[in-house]
Amino acid sequence: LHNLRAVILGKLGDFEAAIGAYERVLARVPGQWQVWLGYGHALKTAGRTGDAVAAYRRAIALNPGFGGAWWSLANLKTVRFDAADIAAMRAQLRRDDLDDDARLHFEFALGKALEDTGEDDAAAFAHYARGNALRRAQLPYDAALARERTRRAIRTYTREFFAERAGAGCPAPDPIFVLGMPRAGSTLIEQILASHPQVEGTMELPAIIAITRQLRERSGNPETTSYHDVLAALPREQLAELGRDYLRRVQPQRREGRPLFIDKMPNNFAHIGLIHAILPNAKIIDARRHPLACCYSNFKQHFARGQAFSYDLSDLGHYYADYVMLMAHFDAVLPGRIHRVFHEAMVEDTEAQVRALLDYCGLPFDARCLRFFENPRAVRTASSEQVRRPIYR
Numbered sequence: 001l002h003n004l005r006a007v008i009l010g011k012l013g014d015f016e017a018a019i020g021a022y023e024r025v026l027a028r029v030p031g032q033w034q035v036w037l038g039y040g041h042a043l044k045t046a047g048r049t050g051d052a053v054a055a056y057r058r059a060i061a062l063n064p065g066f067g068g069a070w071w072s073l074a075n076l077k078t079v080r081f082d083a084a085d086i087a088a089m090r091a092q093l094r095r096d097d098l099d100d101d102a103r104l105h106f107e108f109a110l111g112k113a114l115e116d117t118g119e120d121d122a123a124a125f126a127h128y129a130r131g132n133a134l135r136r137a138q139l140p141y142d143a144a145l146a147r148e149r150t151r152r153a154i155r156t157y158t159r160e161f162f163a164e165r166a167g168a169g170c171p172a173p174d175p176i177f178v179l180g181m182p183r184a185g186s187t188l189i190e191q192i193l194a195s196h197p198q199v200e201g202t203m204e205l206p207a208i209i210a211i212t213r214q215l216r217e218r219s220g221n222p223e224t225t226s227y228h229d230v231l232a233a234l235p236r237e238q239l240a241e242l243g244r245d246y247l248r249r250v251q252p253q254r255r256e257g258r259p260l261f262i263d264k265m266p267n268n269f270a271h272i273g274l275i276h277a278i279l280p281n282a283k284i285i286d287a288r289r290h291p292l293a294c295c296y297s298n299f300k301q302h303f304a305r306g307q308a309f310s311y312d313l314s315d316l317g318h319y320y321a322d323y324v325m326l327m328a329h330f331d332a333v334l335p336g337r338i339h340r341v342f343h344e345a346m347v348e349d350t351e352a353q354v355r356a357l358l359d360y361c362g363l364p365f366d367a368r369c370l371r372f373f374e375n376p377r378a379v380r381t382a383s384s385e386q387v388r389r390p391i392y393r
Helices: 002-011 015-028 033-045 049-062 067-075 083-093 100-117 121-138 143-156 159-164 186-194 207-218 227-232 236-253 266-278 291-299 313-333 343-348 350-360 367-374
Strands: 175-180 199-203 260-263 283-288 338-342
Touching: 002 015, 002 033, 015 033, 033 049, 033 067, 049 067, 067 100, 083 100, 100 121, 143 227, 143 266, 143 313, 159 266, 159 313, 175 186, 175 236, 175 266, 186 199, 186 260, 186 283, 186 343, 186 350, 186 367, 199 236, 207 227, 207 236, 207 266, 227 266, 236 260, 236 266, 266 283, 266 313, 283 350, 291 313, 313 338, 338 343, 338 350, 343 350, 350 367
Parallel strands: 175 260, 175 283, 199 260, 283 338
Antiparallel strands: none
């Protein structure tokens, strides 16, 4: 129960309290390697990287076959494994009794370890490929069904659809949605914006996805109904209520009282029609990165949950193409509504891109946004350590 309390405190963004709760658990049961992992995650998110590494290493010392702890070290993106680490991971992969979940974690971690050495790219890719194949078997994905869902959204959200609902929805300007493909620079955009005194960074909020499920359930056939059809049949006043419902759902994550906040759930790009219908004054920012860099970065990433499209190169290609197709549609039917940030442009001319980003959000320029890496806020994504460094190529 104390461990569960620590997990919940972390979900609510109270990481100092979560860390204290984990420490009280570990003082009583120091041999629980799974708790050391959760403790390490909380430390990482709070910016205590050295302590996080020590916690992950402690979990490994207690259970060398704990693949999740090895991957957590790799997932910091800043740890370089030495020859002894690589040998230890290879030894674990030779075990006959290693389950698939542990094995795929070792495969992803070894891929990162070997890629960092720069000595054998083919071996690194082979580990990534095996890890992805194991994860793909756990998370079936249907690219054709995903494409049909994209086309369904395009057919639903026409110029006429939005014209008929002009002036509807909740007028609150509070949310800034940062969306797009995972591994496309959205955490960097979030960190830049959250360095502005009028903007609070939160996390990858599940509220929009929860509302889509709620809409499907209204139909009585949630497994077969498109929520787009349910939304299209709602009266105007219910659109406003959905917008208010969204704000209620995210309120526990708004801890600082700032006027604007960020919802950085990349997959929300699939729900832009819903977002605009229920929150017409929210800002929408598309984080875009070159398809090769973006898709390969996804292929190398073992996500804690979701992102079933990312474990097969063909699925990734289809998903990226669907994303671009849908974003082009919304650019056509809602011209100027979405602000796009190309990651490569952000790297090349950071100040110009930051100024344009703040201008779109209606915010005055603040130099702290250029020194985003000094922001001590908790960062809850795989890019947490990367955005604590100055921008780099």
